[in-house]
Amino acid sequence: MKAAVVYKKGELPKYTEFAAPTVQNENQVLLSVKAVAITNLDKGKASGKHYSSENDNQNGFVVGSDAVGLLENGTRVYARGITGTIAEKAIIDKNILVPLPEGISDAIAASLPNAVAGSAMALKFKAGIKSGETVLINGATGFTGQMAIQLAKHYGAKKVIVTGRNEKTLKSLFALGADEVISLKQEDETIIEQLKKIHLNTPIDIVLDYLWGHPAELILTALKGNGSFTTKVRYVTIGGMAGDTIQLSSGILRSVDLQLSGSGLGSWAKEDVKLLFSEILPEMFLLAAQNKLKVNIETVPLIAVEEAWTREVSDGKRLVVIV
Numbered sequence: 001m002k003a004a005v006v007y008k009k010g011e012l013p014k015y016t017e018f019a020a021p022t023v024q025n026e027n028q029v030l031l032s033v034k035a036v037a038i039t040n041l042d043k044g045k046a047s048g049k050h051y052s053s054e055n056d057n058q059n060g061f062v063v064g065s066d067a068v069g070l071l072e073n074g075t076r077v078y079a080r081g082i083t084g085t086i087a088e089k090a091i092i093d094k095n096i097l098v099p100l101p102e103g104i105s106d107a108i109a110a111s112l113p114n115a116v117a118g119s120a121m122a123l124k125f126k127a128g129i130k131s132g133e134t135v136l137i138n139g140a141t142g143f144t145g146q147m148a149i150q151l152a153k154h155y156g157a158k159k160v161i162v163t164g165r166n167e168k169t170l171k172s173l174f175a176l177g178a179d180e181v182i183s184l185k186q187e188d189e190t191i192i193e194q195l196k197k198i199h200l201n202t203p204i205d206i207v208l209d210y211l212w213g214h215p216a217e218l219i220l221t222a223l224k225g226n227g228s229f230t231t232k233v234r235y236v237t238i239g240g241m242a243g244d245t246i247q248l249s250s251g252i253l254r255s256v257d258l259q260l261s262g263s264g265l266g267s268w269a270k271e272d273v274k275l276l277f278s279e280i281l282p283e284m285f286l287l288a289a290q291n292k293l294k295v296n297i298e299t300v301p302l303i304a305v306e307e308a309w310t311r312e313v314s315d316g317k318r319l320v321v322i323v
Helices: 040-047 106-126 143-154 167-176 188-201 213-223 250-255 270-289 302-309
Strands: 002-006 014-017 028-038 066-070 076-081 089-099 134-138 159-164 180-183 206-209 233-237 258-262 297-301 318-322
Touching: 002 302, 014 302, 028 076, 028 106, 028 302, 066 089, 066 106, 076 106, 089 270, 106 143, 106 206, 106 233, 106 270, 106 297, 106 318, 134 143, 134 213, 143 159, 143 167, 143 206, 159 167, 167 180, 180 188, 188 213, 206 213, 213 233, 213 250, 297 302, 302 318
Parallel strands: 134 159, 134 206, 159 180, 206 233, 233 258, 297 318
Antiparallel strands: 002 014, 028 066, 028 089, 028 318, 066 076, 076 089
């Protein structure tokens, strides 16, 4: 079969012939792959830099962690791959899949799950979002950040504040439901003062952080209290695009009612993951089929995967490989 294969971590995937996977037990089924999104998770695992990366395999491994495709009976589904998914065939667990509704394309369906998991899981299970709350999304110009804006409003957020560096994309986020935008290209003190003013007028209940690093330090500085009672802030880190570490003052933790947690592979409860597949993803696929979610994608054929792997996709688009 044709597939995108990495032979040495850090190298680009090669479009090549690779042995088709075979079913090993009764819980596994073969999927004819139709579309796969290229995500930061997949890039991190292929490079060996993500904490869930596999050990080196001298025979190579197929990249990609999930896919949209057809079962042998013709049913169109989204599924996580037991084997790599950017290939003509992949093995999936027959008990962990989601049938797709009519009206949603393979490419849009493939683009959604990683972003939904990267936003809905944090909002619902880590932050416990309630109707009427204020949500700050740090790094909202990417595909997952844009999804987080829409889902925050879908789950009842009264106000959504967003940060980012891309001025053009920041302005477009109002159309997705953002109420205020903060450019991270400004001076640190300006950013901190803007955040303090917002927090004073409409206390921030939830922070979803896709950047971490220095932008997180600015937000935490703005949240620092002065000894009076504070609103509880549930701060959830989801990514580290601006750096994997921060300096955190003990004074910040002692001066504000702060719940600091992370959302990602390994941090979710089994029950939460079950709900992701049984309730959350089916609802999101249906919303997209009804054009109630705005999804911004760009597609490439499998043969072009090596060139596409390092492509800078503009305006927070998700790159999807069509098989």
